Amino acid sequence: MSRFSRDYELVITLLNGDVVKITPELRVQFEVTKSIKGALNNCKIKIYNLNNDKRRKLVKDKEDNRMRLPFLFKAGYDRLETIFKGTVLEAFSEKQGSDFITTINSLDGGVDYLNSFTSKTVTNNDTKNILSDMPNTHHGKITPRKKLIRPKVLVGNSAKLIEDSLADDETYFIDEEKLYIIKDDEVLSNYIPLINVETGLLKTPTKKKQEITIQTLLNPAVKIGCLVKLESVTADWLNGTYKVNTIKYKGDNYGSDWSMEISCLAGQNFKVI
Secondary structure: OOHHHOEEEEEEEOOOOOEEEEOOOOOEEEEEEEEOOOOOOEEEEEEEOOOHHHHHHOOEOOOOOOOOOEEEEEEEOOOEEEEEEEEEEEEEEEEEOOEEEEEEEEEOOHHHHHHOEEEEEEOOOOOHHHHOOOOOOEEEEEOOOOOOOOOEEEEEEHHHHHHHOOOOOEEEEEEOOEEEEEEOOEEOOOOOOEEOOOOOEOOOOEEEOOEEEEEEEOOOOOOOOOEEEEOOOOOHHHOEEEEEEEEEEEEEOOOOOEEEEEEEEEOOOOEEO
16 A cells, blocks of 8 residues: 555544544654553654644643543545544653654553452452443353352452453453453454455564564554464465454655564464454
8 A cells, every 4th residue: 555545543632621633634653552461552643833822731741640531543445444542641842853743652441450449349250340440341242150159359459350360261351442361272252353465464474483473564453362363375375264363554655665563373273252
């Protein structure tokens, strides 16, 4: 895809309800990391030469982690799809040469992850017992939980309690402000996008131990916790269907970057939950 077909939209909601919308007339550079491995999904975006009014509005101290500014970034080609949804962790502007550059760092689920607290006794292992204390995090797909033999006391950071409840073959993550808990042999969808030269494969895929790394043009159809099918001419021994563990997006609508690096694992008989 040429850089002229790239499109994006960034929407940030301020405390007073005002919305700051940024569109492709301005240059943006972004890096997004999304993973099923438990760490919070994160986005770093640089916006070039915002007007003075918007620069003044987009200021947030990293230490003020209770200040919730919703952040939505969409990107694509002919159709925009969500790449990242979360809240602003910090935002600031600085002058570099002739440019004013506004940097925004965001986390998905960050406000609840950092601030939520649970204190209750429960008689079942329903994840909603904890999610009720995480007001900005919604219920995604959750693999069935083990039944409790006796009442259980839950006290502490809500996200940490979820992490402590996992079995050895389970992982949790927050994606687009929804909580997911899946087993190693489970995936979130039966849709399997194809990656080959025609759909954007950029380099020869590689394998290190059990992990396959694929570099391709930005493709919003590829999702963490879901499957992807690889068809490579130069590494045909790696062709197959894999579960996506991590995606690292990198883009610059005025430069050469508009790509993603996908880390995934092979498996058999994946079940859709």
